Every structure is written in structure tokens, then in C-alpha cells.
Amino acid sequence: MLSRGLPQGAVPKLERPGPLRERVYEALLELITTRALRPGQHLVESELAGHLGVSRQPVREALQRLNTEGWVDLRPAQGAFVHEPTEEEADQLLTVRTLLEAEAARLAAAHGGPSGVEALEELCVKGERAVLADDVDGAVAANAEFHAKVMELAGNAVLAELAAQVDRRVRWYYTPVARQRGKQSWIEHRELIAAISAQDERRATDVMRAHTEHTRRTYHERERG
Amino acid sequence: MLSRGLPQGAVPKLERPGPLRERVYEALLELITTRALRPGQHLVESELAGHLGVSRQPVREALQRLNTEGWVDLRPAQGAFVHEPTEEEADQLLTVRTLLEAEAARLAAAHGGPSGVEALEELCVKGERAVLADDVDGAVAANAEFHAKVMELAGNAVLAELAAQVDRRVRWYYTPVARQRGKQSWIEHRELIAAISAQDERRATDVMRAHTEHTRRTYHERERG
């Protein structure tokens, strides 16, 4: 046995490149979310392949996945187009997001132990510090971490998977908006922690619902920037 | 113009083959859901390709999609394996299903008009007839139609998409169970229609939640067949 001498976490996990399609997928997702590839734009496989220095095959596979996840529309015999978000769809996504996050909050209140609450508090502190320091990117990142942690405490992998997808797309739609409401958001997070800590499922659900609904209203009022 | 002489609906819409990957995808999904391909089984691309009379490429693309939707696990450099459902995962899926269906019921109660209620009643009659005639397959189909209709009335495409995926996987897990509870199910459907008709969001939610939770309990008690 070689158990001895291999301190559990210290294994370097030697960086394997992994399947190309994965990296292409992430690259394209990055390009889409950063608006480098604009909505409605026609994505030509050979161009992307050449630009990324790979063959068409991995690009195709990445596009297929992006299609099933709603990032691109794959018209048969015509190619891939970056999905064009409509007002209606954004609203529907926000509705679903509210639903999933609220349920996650409920489950977190039900099954989340003291250690989970502690982790949430740490993340909350981190986010509040970022807000005070005017570190917008840091605050956004902390926010994502916070929600991810709540989802983790919920202990429902299926729910987490769906929420992750919906969240990313929501973020795509209203990225510019997200930066506005920084401080208020963390106050609400505090309330959520309190509810989870008290194992008050009902209150956790309501707080989270109010929280995400709040961002939804912010979205709809963004016109008059 | 040749509009004249081409009676609008009479055009046979000649069957376009469509992308091969689509047909391969559907074929594989059929094979999986019917248990022809057993959970845990190693799917060899070349075998499937030969068996379906196509090359490996469409098979690969179909497998990728099945992977993102949770039907197969795609281990790098090793291939595709039919996903093995665990007890825990089935439970999580049922939880999420309850959540999504309940929300759909609420939205249906909110936005669904009288015409929608009428359509639901028709489907309900259809299902009840099937039950009385001991037409199990017919009852199951009508049940699916009923839920799909509720989802349609909800008018949220994103929600519908997620629910469709979750529903199919749920059905995969507890297909044998579903056949049992026929009659009771349609009584509950009647209650749901009443709630939607009254535009009582709260009651519609509760009824649907009770309904799906009921099937969940049936699932967990299936051992002692």
C-alpha cells in the first residue's frame, strides 16, 4: 500500500489537458458571455476552428453542447447562431431562477448544519468587504460563491445543475445591471443566513424569493440607466 | 403565384430526413428508456454505428447530447456508459419535478383562460376513459398530455424545457410504478382543473404538489411490489 506518504490533498493532480471539446466549449462560452461574439452572429465552424488552432470536430461538439444549453441556436444545414435573448425569455429565466433558488434556500434551512452557516457567514464577510472596497468584480464573484454555497448546502445535485445553467444565462442577460445593487444585496444575504441558521424553511424561502425578485425588478427598470 | 391549387394543409410535408444525429439521438434514447441498453453498460461508438448503419460521427454527437442531459456518463478517453440511477438521485429528481410542476400549475391558474380549462377537461375525460377501459398505455399517454398541457398554459418556455427533461428521466426511473396508480391520479387532476378554473394560484400549487408528492411516495414504497 502506498497510502502512507501521499497526504490526501497534496497530490498535484497533474494537469491533464482533457478533451479538446471541453476547452473549446469553455472558450466559446467565454466569448459569448463577454459579448465578443454578439447575439445573432453567425458562427462558422471553420473560422472558429482556425482561430482556436484546432480542427472543426471539437468545435462542432462544443457547438452542439452550447445548443442544448441554450447559448446558440443550431439551424440545420445552416450553422450556429448566437442566441438572441428576448425580453420575454429573460423574464422567464428570472422566474425560474427565483423558483430554484428559493427551493435551494428551503432545503439549506432544512439540512444545512452549523458548519454550513459558518461558511456562509465567511462568504458574506468577504462580499461585504469587497463592497466597501468598491471592488465590483470581487463583489460579483463573492455573490456567485454565496449562492453556490447555499445550493451546496441544499444537497440536491439535480437542482444544483439546473440552477447553475439558469444562473449563468441570467447573468449573461443582466450583467450590466448586477453591478448596481451591491450593498442592499448583502443585507438580504444576512437575513437569509439567519433564517437558515434558525432552520426556518418558510422564512428562508421567502427571503430568497424576495431577494431574487428584487434583482428581477432591477432588471426591468434598467432602461432608464 | 401558385398558391391556387395547393390546398394549404394538404401538402404531405414530405418527410425530410433531417440531421442524422437527431435520429441517432432519438434511437439511442429509445433504446435506453426501454432498457434495451442497460444502466452501466459500456456503449462502444463503433458498435452502435455499425448497428445503426451510420458512421461514428453522428453517434458521437448524439452521445454528447445524451451526456449533457444526464442519460449517459461520458468518461474521458474511456467512452460512454449508460447512467446508473441511484436511489438518492431519483429522489432529487422527484423533488425538482414537484417544484417545477407546482409552479407550472400556479402559472396556469394565473394566466390560463377558459379555453385552456376546456382543453384540460377534454384530456381528463380521455384519461378517465382509458382507465375505465383498462388501457394502461393510453392512460399513461393521456397523463403525459395532461401535464404537458398544464405546462403549456403556464406559458413559460424555459420552465417547460426543464420540466420536460426532468419528467422524461423521472419516467425512466419509475415506469413500472406509474402503472399502479391510475384512478386516484385522475381524481386529483379534476381538483387541479377546478383550482385553475377558479384562478386560485395557491390551491393549484398545493394540489399539484400533493399530486406529484403522491407519486413520489408511491415510488419509495415500490419495493414490496
Added chain:
DNA sequence: CGATTGGTTATTGTCTACAGTTTACCCATA
């Protein structure tokens, strides 16, 4: 002058071939 038809080009859909990895088996050896 407009509509339609035919050709042209660019892009996707599919197939075949090759390289890289993993797995399993077999044999040699302590």
C-alpha cells in the same frame, strides 16, 4: 420591369483514416 430559373460559392453533414491512451492479458521472476 419583375419574376423565375439556373449556376456558383460558401458552409454544413458525413465518412475515412490516423494518432494517443487506456485496459487487459501474459509471461518472467522473486
Added chain:
DNA sequence: TATGGGTAAACTGTAGACAATAACCAATCG
């Protein structure tokens, strides 16, 4: 007999080539 290495087979990952299809544009006919 158990262990270790080494080899071989099978499969996946990637690349490149070919065929098919759809959009685009010009030329022709009414």
C-alpha cells in the same frame, strides 16, 4: 504463488477529405 513489467488489442480523440445542401447572384423570359 504473487508481483512486476511489458506487450498487444481495443477504443477514443482528432484531423482531414468528400458529398450534399442552402443561400446568393446574375441572366433570361414573360
